[in-house]
Amino acid sequence: ATITDASQVASKTFDYVIVGGGTAGLVVASRLTENPNVSVLVLEAGISDEGIFQIQVPFLGPTVLPNTPLDWNYTIVPQAGMNGRTFAYPRGKLLGGSSSANYLFHQYGTDEDWNRLGSVSGDAGWSWSNMKKYVQKHEKFTPPVDGHNTTGQFIPKLHGFNGLTSVSLPGASTPLDPRVINATQTSSEYPFNQDMSGGDHSLLGIGWLQSSAGGGVRSSSSTSYLAPANSRPNLTVLVNATVMKLIQTGTKNGVPSFKSVQFGSSPGTGSTPGGGAPTTVSAKKEVILSAGSVGTTQILQLSGIGNQRDLQAVKIKTIVNSPKVGYNLGDHTLLPNLYNVQPGSSFDDFLRDPNQINDAVNQWVTTKTGRLANNVVNNFGFARLPRNATIFKKNKDPAPGPKSPHWEVIFGNFWFNPGIPQPSTGDFLVVVSVLLNPTSRGTIKLKSNNPFDKPLIDPNYLTTDLDIFTMRESVKSINRFLAEPTLSNYVVSRFGDNFVSADDDSSIDAYVRSLTTTIFHPVGTASISSKNSNNGVVNPDLTVKGADGLRVIDASVFPFVPSSHTQGPVYLLAERASDIIKAAKY
Numbered sequence: 188a189t190i191t192d193a194s195q196v197a198s199k200t201f202d203y204v205i206v207g208g209g210t211a212g213l214v215v216a217s218r219l220t221e222n223p224n225v226s227v228l229v230l231e232a233g234i235s236d237e238g239i240f241q242i243q244v245p246f247l248g249p250t251v252l253p254n255t256p257l258d259w260n261y262t263i264v265p266q267a268g269m270n271g272r273t274f275a276y277p278r279g280k281l282l283g284g285s286s287s288a289n290y291l292f293h294q295y296g297t298d299e300d301w302n303r304l305g306s307v308s309g310d311a312g313w314s315w316s317n318m319k320k321y322v323q324k325h326e327k328f329t330p331p332v333d334g335h336n337t338t339g340q341f342i343p344k345l346h347g348f349n350g351l352t353s354v355s356l357p358g359a360s361t362p363l364d365p366r367v368i369n370a371t372q373t374s375s376e377y378p379f380n381q382d383m384s385g386g387d388h389s390l391l392g393i394g395w396l397q398s399s400a401g402g403g404v405r406s407s408s409s410t411s412y413l414a415p416a417n418s419r420p421n422l423t424v425l426v427n428a429t430v431m432k433l434i435q436t437g438t439k440n441g442v443p444s445f446k447s448v449q450f451g452s453s454p455g456t457g458s459t460p461g462g463g464a465p466t467t468v469s470a471k472k473e474v475i476l477s478a479g480s481v482g483t484t485q486i487l488q489l490s491g492i493g494n495q496r497d498l499q500a501v502k503i504k505t506i507v508n509s510p511k512v513g514y515n516l517g518d519h520t521l522l523p524n525l526y527n528v529q530p531g532s533s534f535d536d537f538l539r540d541p542n543q544i545n546d547a548v549n550q551w552v553t554t555k556t557g558r559l560a561n562n563v564v565n566n567f568g569f570a571r572l573p574r575n576a577t578i579f580k581k582n583k584d585p586a587p588g589p590k591s592p593h594w595e596v597i598f599g600n601f602w603f604n605p606g607i608p609q610p611s612t613g614d615f616l617v618v619v620s621v622l623l624n625p626t627s628r629g630t631i632k633l634k635s636n637n638p639f640d641k642p643l644i645d646p647n648y649l650t651t652d653l654d655i656f657t658m659r660e661s662v663k664s665i666n667r668f669l670a671e672p673t674l675s676n677y678v679v680s681r682f683g684d685n686f687v688s689a690d691d692d693s694s695i696d697a698y699v700r701s702l703t704t705t706i707f708h709p710v711g712t713a714s715i716s717s718k719n720s721n722n723g724v725v726n727p728d729l730t731v732k733g734a735d736g737l738r739v740i741d742a743s744v745f746p747f748v749p750s751s752h753t754q755g756p757v758y759l760l761a762e763r764a765s766d767i768i769k770a771a772k773y
């Protein structure tokens with residue numbers, strides 16, 4: 188059951204204590220408690236997701252974060268590659284974690300992403316030939332809410348129909364859809380792609396978005412994995428519980444064991460800010476860190492597991508000197524390229540009109556159909572730099588293989604520019620470009636040894652020639668695509684001074700650096716590396732190097748950002764990790 192009172196678990200021991208009831212954490216909790224003889228406690232800092240309207244309605248996805256009570260409200264340090272700008276770095280803080288608060292794009296990365304993980308880790312079990320079976324276990328492909336004929340919009344054999352998380356094609360069409368899809372018939376750079384889920388089917392080209400929603404409602408790890416498991420007597424989920432650190436509980440085979448967890452009530456939920464006296468719980472078998480790329484990194488460091496120099500700087504005694512904790516932070520960037528389009532041809536007036544929005548809300552409440560039952564966009568796609576691009580004379584191709592994309596394009600027929608409100612007039616097209624295989628790497632470090640202080644997050648975006656080159660080429664490529672016949676008579680002009688004047692390489696670079704932010708896919712700060720390598724934080728079975736009784740299962744273990752949106756890869760990772768734990772001997 189989900190409980191809010193820490194005294195119900197204080198000083199108790201469970202087989203497994205999972206830190207973080209987010210995307211990965213709830214998959215693992217659900218799978219481990221399939222065995223009635225195994226007891227699991229989940230500690231989640233945020234609140235329950237139950238009954239929160241905004242997170243259930245797919246169209247409202249982009250409004251859940253940032254800067255709401257459901258967000259960790261992080262801000263990144265000023266970015267040298269972005270004119271010294273700083274901006275919000277949202278992370279879901281509620282059951283389901285970021286899967287309860289994200290934009291619902293659902294895909295699995297490419298087979299080449301997984302095969303690279305298999306080879307970097309030295310564990311072929313991470314390769315696509317083994318991982319693909321987890322799509323069937325995870326996914327429940329569901330008809331769209333408008334009941335339209337989906338033939339030709341996806342490839343059934345790539346999907347699971349009996350898994351737990353609902354995934355569906357768009358359930359409300361937009362006037363932009365035929366323009367984009369028809370443009371793929373004439374574009375040589377962006378051919379039509381019949382299925383955008385990835386794996387061994389190429390992501391290149393443009394096709395129909397698949398969203399983590401079913402019946403017009405968001406499907407998160409909470410609604411899909413926790414809900415069917417939450418009545419099990421062997422599963423306890425405590426919310427409002429911020430884990431402060433892990434406690435060493437002795438040693439095994441000469442390495443320190445970390446089987447106790449100290450937590451306080453989350454700020455704002457207890458009688459004392461930050462929670463009063465901390466509570467301790469213990470695990471018989473393992474503690475599993477699933478607090479996400481930021482939370483897991485922070486907890487490792489607070490527990491004395493990290494880079495000795497960094498820990499010394501904040502007066503934390505090093506128990507395991509693990510130099511790569513908090514390093515290798517990789518993320519995808521988001522550039523909202525905005526265009527003025529023909530008057531009356533966008534959703535901007537809908538978004539400005541409270542009466543139309545009220546009608547849409549009523550329709551969603553009564554029938555779970557209509558605009559709000561759908562994601563905010565219907566079409567997106569992926570592209571690569573040409574093999575002979577000049578940048579490859581001095582730089583290695585950063586993609587995991589020749590079929591994997593370098594950037595993504597996302598089409599929305601409305602104003603979208605995170606942090607900048609919609610203008611009071613005008614009709615807009617946004618084509619977001621996303622850098623997929625960044626070579627810039629950043630860090631997450633503690634600001635102090637206070638667990639309630641926000642860490643210093645430095646993604647170090649756009650600091651390599653390759654990254655800025657790729658973003659620049661993505662902008663040029665989008666402009667070329669918009670010149671295709673079905674779009675050229677729709678797009679009136681570029682929007683924004685920097686974009687209007689972005690006509691040569693240096694002005695495009697200036698434009699990119701002035702407007703790019705994040706698409707929220709941080710990974711890599713607790714990377715997997717092979718068993719005997721020190722160039723990582725966890726072993727191929729996700730146990731923490733140099734520690735006993737501790738595993739990390741979340742996005743932080745991916746050494747490279749997958750070439751797609753990241754929730755699908757996290758779900759598959761957590762499914763396999765659950766199998767690894769089930770097979771472990773203690």
Ligand SMILES: Cc1cc2nc3c(=O)[nH]c(=O)nc-3n(C[C@H](O)[C@H](O)[C@H](O)COP(=O)(O)OP(=O)(O)OC[C@H]3O[C@@H](n4cnc5c(N)ncnc54)[C@H](O)[C@@H]3O)c2cc1C
Pocket residue numbers: 206207208209210211212230231232233252277278279280281282283284285286288289290291292293294428429430431477478479480482483486706707708709740741742743752753754755757
């Ligand atoms: C705004 C936004 C939009 C996104 N859009 C998409 C999208 O459309 N498609 C897609 O595929 N991906 C998207 N992503 C990314 C995707 O959601 C994440 O990569 C994925 O959900 C990460 O899963 P995780 O398990 O690593 O972490 P999370 O799901 O973030 O889970 C971490 C959990 O740990 C909890 N926690 C953290 N610290 C502590 C602590 N000290 N004590 C207790 N609990 C703690 C958190 O509250 C959270 O519940 C988006 C992310 C965001 C933030």
